[in-house]
Amino acid sequence: MSERTVELEVLRYNPETDGEPHFQRYSVTCREEWVVLDALNHIKETVDPTLSYRWSCHMAVCGSCGMMIDGEPKLACKTFLRDYPGVIRVEPLAHFPVERDLVTVIDDFIAKLTRVKPYLIPKEEKPVAAGEYRQTPAQLKRYKQFTLCINCMLCYAACPEYGIIPKFLGPAAISLAHRWNQDSRDGGRAQRQEEIAATEGVWECSFTGACSEVCPEHVDPAAALQQVKIKSTVDWYLAHTMPWLNK
Amino acid sequence: MATSNKPIVWGPFAAGGTLTAFLTPVLILLTLLAGLGHAPDLLAYDALRAFAAHGIVKLGLVVVIFLSLWSAAHRLRITCYDLGLRADTLVATLVYAVAIAGTVAAAAYLLRLNPV
Ligand code: SF4
Ligand code: FES
Numbered sequence: 001m002s003e004r005t006v007e008l009e010v011l012r013y014n015p016e017t018d019g020e021p022h023f024q025r026y027s028v029t030c031r032e033e034w035v036v037l038d039a040l041n042h043i044k045e046t047v048d049p050t051l052s053y054r055w056s057c058h059m060a061v062c063g064s065c066g067m068m069i070d071g072e073p074k075l076a077c078k079t080f081l082r083d084y085p086g087v088i089r090v091e092p093l094a095h096f097p098v099e100r101d102l103v104t105v106i107d108d109f110i111a112k113l114t115r116v117k118p119y120l121i122p123k124e125e126k127p128v129a130a131g132e133y134r135q136t137p138a139q140l141k142r143y144k145q146f147t148l149c150i151n152c153m154l155c156y157a158a159c160p161e162y163g164i165i166p167k168f169l170g171p172a173a174i175s176l177a178h179r180w181n182q183d184s185r186d187g188g189r190a191q192r193q194e195e196i197a198a199t200e201g202v203w204e205c206s207f208t209g210a211c212s213e214v215c216p217e218h219v220d221p222a223a224a225l226q227q228v229k230i231k232s233t234v235d236w237y238l239a240h241t242m243p244w245l246n247k
Numbered sequence: 248m249a250t251s252n253k254p255i256v257w258g259p260f261a262a263g264g265t266l267t268a269f270l271t272p273v274l275i276l277l278t279l280l281a282g283l284g285h286a287p288d289l290l291a292y293d294a295l296r297a298f299a300a301h302g303i304v305k306l307g308l309v310v311v312i313f314l315s316l317w318s319a320a321h322r323l324r325i326t327c328y329d330l331g332l333r334a335d336t337l338v339a340t341l342v343y344a345v346a347i348a349g350t351v352a353a354a355a356y357l358l359r360l361n362p363v
Pocket of ligand 1 (some may be wrong): 211
């Protein structure tokens, strides 16, 4: 197995002792198949135990290792060192406040996620004894892609609108709302529309498509947002031209 | 939170965008063909003019022109914002006014267009 030395430039920030964030260089002898997360773990174990970052699964399912790698939002466990020729710059996810080193404060995203009620609100409550809620493959297909989201927030770091307008609900939260709205078993759309059809909901999106470019799970949040726009527009025109439909 | 009224401007934008995505390539092709002197007889000036003089066609043309102009105006508005021009109300008023003026001008011209 071939080994080589890689230079990493990692953003360091400890709010208790540092006035400003700064970069620290590390040289790591790494193996060909290592990802950025392996290099960070190696640094933490052998060089500098104070380096802070989030990770858990090391296989692109937990969504906790999102960071900016050479300026692009990436999962550290899915980004191979061999794809970067020079010094690799590693920074915390853009658009989120830094808690310490590569760890960001994600309260804003969690609050937004909670607001869109990303869970089944059954159309009809039925006792467990009545059996499962059935669904055809076609009904499953309408939302399956949007279930793949791992809440990694790369799309928020990529979204220029979220950078300008922090109140914007953002790609993942809206895609997840859409995921449940598209589910044949669900009856919660009216409740979710209050959030996602608001100005700070889907309407801050200008369809730059950056979210879909960086999404590691190919959720295609930009597509979900466009579908939400179309549906919300139909809602709006129906509500304003046929008021008798309003309950 | 209140439902946004953005669909008023977004609806015609989306419709216009879809429309022009299909129409623009056709128009480019036809213009090229005409420029090379290969316009099919059906699309010759006299035929098109007679076609456009029909009442329903006039209405259709105005709708198509409005949607296309509106879609371009809205795209320009968003682009301005993304490029850092944040006086959104001013930009919006300006670009939408141009789209409406263009539509009115087209409508006025079509109204005066009589069958030969
Ligand atoms: S939509 Fe994609 S990029 Fe955004 S949080 Fe979900 S998995 Fe991550
Ligand atoms: S460590 Fe779980 S997604 Fe990277």
